[in-house]
Amino acid sequence: MDHDNHPALPPDSPLNSFLNDGMLLLSMPGPRLPSRDPTYYINDGNSVLLVENTLFKVHRSVLTKDKSAFETMFQLSGETDSARSDSSMTTTQEGESDDNPIRLQGDTADEFRALLWALYAL
Known part of the structure; x- marks a missing residue:
């Protein structure tokens, strides 16, 4: 069978749709x-x-100025850090780099930015 002689796929062909969807992905x-x-x-x-x-x-x-949840979070982090210092782990601790940030859920970036504005204004 000679593939060069086949007509082009009709635009509404399921195969054509599949190929186009794949290209979109x-x-x-x-x-x-x-x-x-x-x-x-x-x-x-x-x-x-x-x-x-x-x-x-x-x-x-x-962050810890106003006795918020951050103070507790960092206290827990400090306890974990001291436990880790006893081991020979050399990984970056959470919050020490862009590659391993502390992830905050439930707030938008704008809400957190507003909180920081207020905290730094104190």
Whole structure:
């Protein structure tokens, strides 16, 4: 059978639809990499947090000023860190880098940005 002599597939052919859907999947962008917040990604900050798809790098001392949930979170983190220091693990701790941020769920990046504005204004 000579393939060069076959007519083109009709536009409404299921095979043509399947091929087009496959092409769409190949051309769809993958997940976006998190972006750094333009205001609250502070170079000398010591805690990296990810809210939605935005990275914030802020000072732990600022987050714990108001005796919020952050104080408890960092106390638990400190206990875990001291337990890990006894072992020979050399992995980056959660919140120390963009690659391993503390992930916050339940808030939008805008809500977290507003909280940071208030905390830094104190």
